[in-house]
Amino acid sequence: MYKNHLVIVFAIDHYNPLGVIRSLGENGVRPIYIAVRHRVELGVKSKYASKVHQVDSVEEGYTVLMENYGEVYKTGEKPFVLFSDDKSVGYFDTHYDEVKERFITYNANNTQGRIMEFMDKKNILDLAKKHGLKVLDSYVCNRGEVPEGIEYPVITKDINPNAGGWKSDVFVCHNEEELKVAYGKISSPVVMLQKYIEKKTEIAFEGCTVNKGQSTLIAIESTYKYAIPAYYSPFMTCKSLHDEKLKASLEGMLAEIGFEGIFEIEFLVDKNDEKYFLEINFRNATWSYAATRAGMPLPYIWVKGMLNGKIDRDDYKEVPGGFTAMVEPIDYAKRIELGLSNPWEWLADFKKADCGFYYSENDLEPFYEMVRNWDKLS
Structure with a gap:
């Protein structure tokens, strides 16, 4: 708890949320942890977690959060909710209108869906160029399409981190044949092809x-x-x-x-x-x-x-x-x-x-x- 606000870490269990829990606990805040089960129990083993809820999905975790802490704001201070994975952030961003009166959590301009808007790789690259940063040449296309004039090698990426298999959709392709083979393994329906440089x-x-x-x-x-x-x-x-x-x-x-x-x-x-x-x-x-x-x-x-x-x-x-x-x-x-x-x-x-x-x-x-x-x- 921080100044009468509950602090909740909501995440797929990993060494990443373990770091969040330790960062809070080492500073006197022992958070509640809603842990989506993953390969190994890590954050749930930390001595700094004051209470642990283990769930099997982000959706189940959301239900646990609402049922156990969704009414706290009516009688006390709004709880904080912190995230460390894209799936949890994206899910809450698409439900932000439901959670914003109940919790203090990540948001963009207090607007539902705005974080997801900039998780889109094309949108965030366009914004980076607007603010004077260099970006690599990129093409956005449907899985299976080969853009005209594309220069190889390219690296394949999901258009947003929740669209497909994340790292499993990443391939370096040196020619059209390799790209077509990669398309057969990629799960995201929309793909960014980005210039690959060593x-x-x-x-x-x-x-x-x-x-x-x-x-x-x-x-x-x-x-x-x-x-x-x-x-x-x-x-x-x-x-x-x-x-x-x-x-x-x-x-x-x-x-x-x-x-x-x-x-x-x-x-x-x-x-x-x-x-x-x-x-x-x-x-x-x-x-x-x-x-x-x-x-x-x-x-x-x-x-x-x-x-x-x-x-x-x-x-x-x-x-x-x-x-x-x-x-x-x-x-x-x-x-x-x-x-x-x-x-x-x-x-x-x-x-x-x-x-x-x-x-x-x-x-x-x-x-x-x-x-x-x-x-x-x-």
């Missing part, structure tokens, strides 16, 4: 925003220590954002959308160090807990900022460029698989990392659960 790295910015995007904190800028084609790297270096022009563009986009919530903004960096905007995730993202370990617990800062109407300047902390974070089982699997490390080198990096996404010396049970389920999580 990346040097990716950048992810973690932050939160209140007052319809008018007050924003961009906490960390994460870059990957090694590149994996068509995949993210689970070992990263974090630092502060000092590019004021880029910062102004990102804040301008969030203000135009009118977003209130926790976010991640992703860029691709090519071999010439050119940055290309990719997308905004309108939710707490996987790397957010690194910001907590760097002194900026975004879930706690967002809850506080929503009540205050602004984010306190003192909530910003400078992050030294050598700060490292690691998704332990995935990083081990990828680095060994790619021949980038041996087990002893990896163990040394694990011990030196400033942030683990499973390991926390003050909340060990999720880490033990990771060890017991290593093969499922790597």
Whole structure:
């Protein structure tokens, strides 16, 4: 509870909501957790969750939320609801008119469906161009269509993160034949074909925003220590954002959308160090807990900022460029698989990392659960 407001984390169980729960719990707020069952129990094992409801779907979780907490606002303060996956965000955004009088939660201009509007990859790329950011050439088409004049290679993406199989719909195609084969495996009915370039790295910015995007904190800028084609790297270096022009563009986009919530903004960096905007995730993202370990617990800062109407300047902390974070089982699997490390080198990096996404010396049970389920999580 924060100032008599219940705080509820609603998410598909994963190390991402585990980070949200820890970010709140380490700051004296023990949230209620509505957990949609996934591969392994993680957030539900955290000592910081005050109460856990386990459900089998986002829809069932929504029913549990409404039945147990939907009337709290009538006799007390509105509960907060925080998210860390696209499906939950999208579901609540399409039901926002029903929840906005009952809960304080992520929204865009207090308007139902507006977050979903900018989950659309074409809409968000158009907005990025409007705010002066470079984007990759892209085509939007129905699954099976081959646009005239398309230049290969291309990478396939769902038009929005809830449209198909997400990462399972991502393919790099070097010619029309490969594209047609990919179409046979893609589940989304509408597909974005984007120019594929060999990346040097990716950048992810973690932050939160209140007052319809008018007050924003961009906490960390994460870059990957090694590149994996068509995949993210689970070992990263974090630092502060000092590019004021880029910062102004990102804040301008969030203000135009009118977003209130926790976010991640992703860029691709090519071999010439050119940055290309990719997308905004309108939710707490996987790397957010690194910001907590760097002194900026975004879930706690967002809850506080929503009540205050602004984010306190003192909530910003400078992050030294050598700060490292690691998704332990995935990083081990990828680095060994790619021949980038041996087990002893990896163990040394694990011990030196400033942030683990499973390991926390003050909340060990999720880490033990990771060890017991290593093969499922790597």
